[in-house]
Amino acid sequence: MRTHQVLKGFSHIWKVRSCGFSARPQSSSPWQPVPVAAALYSQTPQHYVRWQSTAAAAEAIAPEEADQNPNPDNQGITMKGVSMAGRPLYLDMQATSPVDPRVLDAMLPYYMHQFGNPHSRTHLYGWESDRAVEKAREQIAELIGADPKEIIFTSGATESNNISLKGVMHFYKEKKRHAITTQTEHKCVLDSCRHLQQEGFEVTYLPVKKDGLVDLDQLKAAIRPDTGIVSVMTVNNEIGVIQPIAEIGEICRKHRVFLHTDAAQAVGKIPINVDEMKVDLMSLSGHKIYGPKGIGALYMRRRPRVRVEPQMSGGGQERGIRSGTVPAPLAVGMGAACEIALSEMSNDEKYIKSLQERLYKGIMSQLDGVEVNGSVEHRYAGNLNLSFAYVEGESLLMGLKEVAVSSGSACTSASLEPSYVLRALGVEEDMAHTSIRFGIGRFTTEAEIDKAIELTVDQVQKLRKMSPLWEMVQEGIDLKSIQWSQH
């Protein structure tokens, strides 16, 4: 069959990529895969086109240029008025991660010929999709130490957070009118809490200590008899701090309050066990662990049972909690990503820790006035959030256009306000503006880290040379003693 021929021809290319992070293509490598569409509709691949994974990126090099110029590497890329030598180094793993080729391999059959709806009960297409979805459920459950019946597929961690907070509070609204969360939560948790406040519930937003961790005594003091849920994220997406979820779970069990944790950044990266952490609800995300975008999961404890009011009404799929066709290929992808994460967790941890140390030492040895935001001990290694003193944040980001990093989190980078997470840590506004979040992942290479160090140090030194504040500090003037004149 033609499809099989094409997929066979395709798979040998994926084999090159599948040997792990050492095969990560550098921006100058000639490795270019055949686009699926072109391969499908032609007997033999016509020509190799530089295949970018986004339509927007494809605009950067017009197709005619690629035909005339067999080696488009000399061109460089210009986009939005910014020109760079090539595609930037990707160091923003907290925003999203590339799909692991093994995950894509697992997903493709469910797009191509095993495309049935998992809820079709009457024919083979439905049965095989259903079997694949159930297998994915088991893979996810194994990663977090849960039972497969406790996993519900959603469209992402945002939806899981919405179902957890609004669903639990609405279900128990007669008796429970109070919710507790922290000031450093993800926007979707904070927005759900604000929505609950609009409806008449009371919400306590706990402050965090200087290192980003929750104060357990403050949490104990905040719990009331009518508290329905406590929501604390396991690993913070901006500063990478790991919260003491096991201790929080202990406190919540004693007071018989549900504990929800947003584990989107933690699953598959640090070991998680829902029974040891005494967690009642947990949100998981697919695209943070080298899985596809558009899928997530919600863990809901069965004993003692947690009940929620569904946010999606429909045919009662996913135990009535999330109606709608479960996207079988995405679910399979997330399951495969979880299984891979479980087997590679210790290896990834070692590798990422070594890269983080390399990055940290590289920058600290060449610059001073650099501060790490968030606790250094209770931290996930793949997230390094640094603030550079006496440097203007926006100009630093503009200068670092060949390194894809972020300042603040992806969801708040559009606004001009500095990150509320850094504000909650007590970081001063000027330092908050210059914070850069470096995200290291399974596919990051040492060469990328070294280049990132070089570019960052270069840019910071350049900006500091231009900065009058830096001059004054070098001369020994205490900036806080200056009376700035009003104009």
Next chain:
Amino acid sequence: MQHIWGKGVLLHSSNLQTLFRIKRQMRKKRWITVTFVDKDGDEKIIKVPIGMSMLEAAHKNDVELEGACEGSLACSTCHVIVMDDDYYEKLPEPIDEENDMLDLAFGLTETSRLGCQVIAKPELDGIRLALPAATRNFAVDGHVPKPH
């Protein structure tokens, strides 16, 4: 042969003790009063013999409680809401399978149970059960499936 009258029935046995024991048992209440409240607030008071499930009793008394799977814990259509918390406490904990089916029920509350799993016992005398507005087998045209 000894004879004794018990509840309008002539009991006879060679053993007098057996006769008195049976008369004592017959004097104990063999049924309880249950009130079903439907979605419009109309109440129906029925007598349910001890040991019968609420679903069966509802069918026998023409109460509109659908039981699509006939009491085999495979659906959520006999979902009832126990109106008083103290009666809810008197019921035994639902097993996992009942909880799984309850998760799918329409209009679930904290004191919901499946009618086929609530068995009448003397402590539940006077229990009030509310019928939810609809079931998972929803028919927006108002069609009510006949009990089967």
